[in-house]
Amino acid sequence: MNEDRLKQLIGEALRQVAPEVQMDQLDPAVNFRDQIDIDSVDFLSFVLALEKGVGIHIPEMDCPKLSSLNGCLSYFRGRVQG
Amino acid sequence: MERQALNEPPGGGLNIAHEAVDRHASGDTGRRVALRWLDASASPQDFTYVQLKELTDRFAQVLTQLGVGKGERVFALTGRIPALYVAALGALKAGAVFSPLFAAFGPGPVQARLTLGSARVLVTTPELYRCKVEPIRDLLPSLTQVILSDPTGTAPLPIGTARLEDLLANAIPCCPLGAATDAEDLALLHFTSGTTGRPKGALHVHGAVLGHQASARLALDLRPGDVFWCTAEPGWVTGTSYGIIAPLVVGATLLVDSQAFDAQRWLRILAEQAVDVWYTAPTALRMLRKMGVAPSAPLRQLRFIASVGEPLDAETLRWSLDVLGLPVHDNWWQTETGAIMIANRVGLDIRPGSMGRPLPGIEAAVVQRGPDGGVQVLPPGMVGELALRAGWPSMFHGYLGDPTAYQRCFVEGWYLSGDLVRRDQDGYFWFVARSDDVIKSAGHLIGPFEVESVLMEHPAVAEAAVIGRPDPVAGEIVQAFVTLKSGWEADEALRRELLIHARRRLGTALAPKELELRASLPKTRSGKLLRRLLRRHEPGIAEADLSALDEGA
Numbered sequence A: 001m002n003e004d005r006l007k008q009l010i011g012e013a014l015r016q017v018a019p020e021v022q023m024d025q026l027d028p029a030v031n032f033r034d035q036i037d038i039d040s041v042d043f044l045s046f047v048l049a050l051e052k053g054v055g056i057h058i059p060e061m062d063c064p065k066l067s068s069l070n071g072c073l074s075y076f077r078g079r080v081q082g
Numbered sequence B: 001m002e003r004q005a006l007n008e009p010p011g012g013g014l015n016i017a018h019e020a021v022d023r024h025a026s027g028d029t030g031r032r033v034a035l036r037w038l039d040a041s042a043s044p045q046d047f048t049y050v051q052l053k054e055l056t057d058r059f060a061q062v063l064t065q066l067g068v069g070k071g072e073r074v075f076a077l078t079g080r081i082p083a084l085y086v087a088a089l090g091a092l093k094a095g096a097v098f099s100p101l102f103a104a105f106g107p108g109p110v111q112a113r114l115t116l117g118s119a120r121v122l123v124t125t126p127e128l129y130r131c132k133v134e135p136i137r138d139l140l141p142s143l144t145q146v147i148l149s150d151p152t153g154t155a156p157l158p159i160g161t162a163r164l165e166d167l168l169a170n171a172i173p174c175c176p177l178g179a180a181t182d183a184e185d186l187a188l189l190h191f192t193s194g195t196t197g198r199p200k201g202a203l204h205v206h207g208a209v210l211g212h213q214a215s216a217r218l219a220l221d222l223r224p225g226d227v228f229w230c231t232a233e234p235g236w237v238t239g240t241s242y243g244i245i246a247p248l249v250v251g252a253t254l255l256v257d258s259q260a261f262d263a264q265r266w267l268r269i270l271a272e273q274a275v276d277v278w279y280t281a282p283t284a285l286r287m288l289r290k291m292g293v294a295p296s297a298p299l300r301q302l303r304f305i306a307s308v309g310e311p312l313d314a315e316t317l318r319w320s321l322d323v324l325g326l327p328v329h330d331n332w333w334q335t336e337t338g339a340i341m342i343a344n345r346v347g348l349d350i351r352p353g354s355m356g357r358p359l360p361g362i363e364a365a366v367v368q369r370g371p372d373g374g375v376q377v378l379p380p381g382m383v384g385e386l387a388l389r390a391g392w393p394s395m396f397h398g399y400l401g402d403p404t405a406y407q408r409c410f411v412e413g414w415y416l417s418g419d420l421v422r423r424d425q426d427g428y429f430w431f432v433a434r435s436d437d438v439i440k441s442a443g444h445l446i447g448p449f450e451v452e453s454v455l456m457e458h459p460a461v462a463e464a465a466v467i468g469r470p471d472p473v474a475g476e477i478v479q480a481f482v483t484l485k486s487g488w489e490a491d492e493a494l495r496r497e498l499l500i501h502a503r504r505r506l507g508t509a510l511a512p513k514e515l516e517l518r519a520s521l522p523k524t525r526s527g528k529l530l531r532r533l534l535r536r537h538e539p540g541i542a543e544a545d546l547s548a549l550d551e552g553a
Helices: A003-017 A040-054 A060-066 A069-079 B016-020 B027-031 B049-065 B082-093 B107-116 B126-139 B164-170 B206-220 B237-250 B263-272 B282-291 B314-324 B403-408 B448-456 B492-506
Strands: B033-038 B044-048 B073-078 B097-102 B119-124 B145-148 B161-163 B186-192 B200-205 B227-230 B253-257 B277-280 B304-307 B328-332 B364-369 B375-377 B384-389 B414-423 B429-434 B439-441 B444-446 B461-471 B475-484 B514-517
Touching: A003 A040, A003 A069, A040 A060, A040 B282, A060 A069, A060 B263, A060 B282, B016 B082, B016 B206, B016 B237, B027 B049, B033 B049, B033 B082, B044 B049, B044 B082, B049 B082, B049 B164, B073 B082, B073 B107, B073 B126, B082 B097, B082 B119, B082 B164, B082 B237, B097 B107, B097 B237, B107 B119, B107 B126, B107 B448, B107 B492, B119 B126, B126 B145, B145 B164, B161 B164, B186 B206, B186 B237, B200 B206, B206 B237, B206 B304, B227 B237, B237 B253, B253 B263, B263 B282, B282 B314, B314 B328, B364 B414, B439 B461, B439 B475, B444 B448, B448 B461, B448 B475, B448 B492, B475 B492, B492 B514
Parallel strands: B033 B253, B073 B097, B073 B119, B097 B186, B119 B145, B145 B161, B227 B253, B227 B277, B277 B304, B304 B328, B475 B514
Antiparallel strands: B033 B044, B186 B200, B364 B375, B364 B384, B384 B414, B414 B429, B439 B444, B461 B475
């Protein structure tokens, strides 16, 4: 999976909890919660949506790694080949 | 509950801040850490009781110098930052009425509460001010002072604001403070939500501190010198009664984490800060359980865990025993009750799923309202409304500006809570449901009307109905159903636009997490919205009941 496709899936999952998000306005290095109005319940829903979109199970222990766009990208790079 | 353990301030009377701070600010206790604040990296910043006294004296002095009179409202719109605790306790010391607001509220809820409360002073941060208050400043004529906490001193100050740190530095603590307060003087204003209408401002008096202290001992096992961590936001009553006041009154160390929920961080804090007593919410515990986290070593210091906000399910209780090594003591109270009323308290056998038994001095019953307007006390096993014999020390004294709503809460000397419960043979109470349409999400009450009103602000919306949909982690989440005015297309783009509108106005804590466009909403023949029928998982609603209605009539 290439990075653009990954970003698209991350964006879709984010917009399920925060429909106002515009990916090009996100700082990839900053924690989502510091730039989007989401709470911890939203974050869990985001991870679930991400799981469905990317199609791989995300162990709960890995959730903190998904706190920012860069975090998501490096996490999935390590897990999804191609 | 006795006053023996408390003492009078120098000017006589009773004052929460005196009991919480000044009373401890001498000798060995004075050197004890009153407030331990953890910054973003979990590094502590400590304030001893002596230091906290000085800071709160200064803030009280600031208010006095600004001419803020007894009973005038000082609001705080901040996260868990040191300024909040100084402002809260300093405002109480000055005889002002303190009202905390949830920092994540959108501009709509912020404006509503500042207006309803006739805010005179607002303590907030530069960022929150700019986003949520500056745009509506013109609509808040009573708000004469905006004080911004900016510890770095680098933020440019908008017009009409002052920097808290500068004001504190320039305050002269030796000057006499404002008029003394007594037990009956107003102290706290907590907004809570009902089904209909605007948020209600529950008023508490300084005398509530008796309830804070006694319940902290009995329901939380809190002792002087304990490290106490309450995870609630100060904008909700738990975060003020037990997140600010009670632990200080007891002479414990109040541990405050500046950050939002973070599973790994929370476990680290429990261990590293050697927390003795922990007061949290079932939603948070369920999230910890869902994340599969566990302490790396047994939490030897942790002695007592309690939870509040929604019933604690047996599964989560089992998880806590397995993973944290301790059970969780569920308890029950409301904004209106000021302090914990019913609890699985110290020394009592915990009944999984039950909120426990009334604390000493609290008389509780299960009642049914009669057609004559009176109430009948029901025997064990029957479901009815949880009622408390009026007059306990921390009982609220009114809803700001709404004496009718206040009077409606009381019948034949009972306070009616609106919670449906049953009592078992041993006097344990069990939550069943709310008696009205108020939503409980992540332990917080959300009034559907406030959310519906915002949705109706959008030109496309004809009507809106908001309910709580069951959720395994949050208990309930806010779900909206909307009908559109003619000429508007019920498509995905509009649905998304409505969600965005609601989120921008309300903030994520109150805004719907789901929204459905419908052709009509269930109503009675007289046109009253029947939110209950939208609750898909409501047990016992038979099709026959539905046929008795005219949809949309």
